[in-house]
Amino acid sequence: MSQICNICGKGVDFGHTISHAHNVGSRRWNPNLQKVRVLTDGKVKRISVCTRCIRSGKVQKAK
Numbered sequence: 890m891s892q893i894c895n896i897c898g899k900g901v902d903f904g905h906t907i908s909h910a911h912n913v914g915s916r917r918w919n920p921n922l923q924k925v926r927v928l929t930d931g932k933v934k935r936i937s938v939c940t941r942c943i944r945s946g947k948v949q950k951a952k
Contacts, residue, residue, distance in 0.1 A: 892919050894939040896947050926951040 893900045902918040922937040925948060933951040942948055 890937075892922060893937075894920060894922060894942060895936040896938050896942040899939050899941070 891900075899920045901920070904916055904918065906914045906916045921940045923940060923943065924935055925938045925943065926933055926935050927938070928949045928951045938948050
């Protein structure tokens, strides 16, 4: 499953973990995605949406 918000397009961010001894390893930051039942074009769909889009009201949840 791809880690991309279907509303805003927010995705994974990459970087490094660096220890005190400066040992470097790869890591990734995943967005906080939730599977939500959404009302779009009069139909109910299940999409993955980041919590910022849910909180800001960019999504109309289906009841």
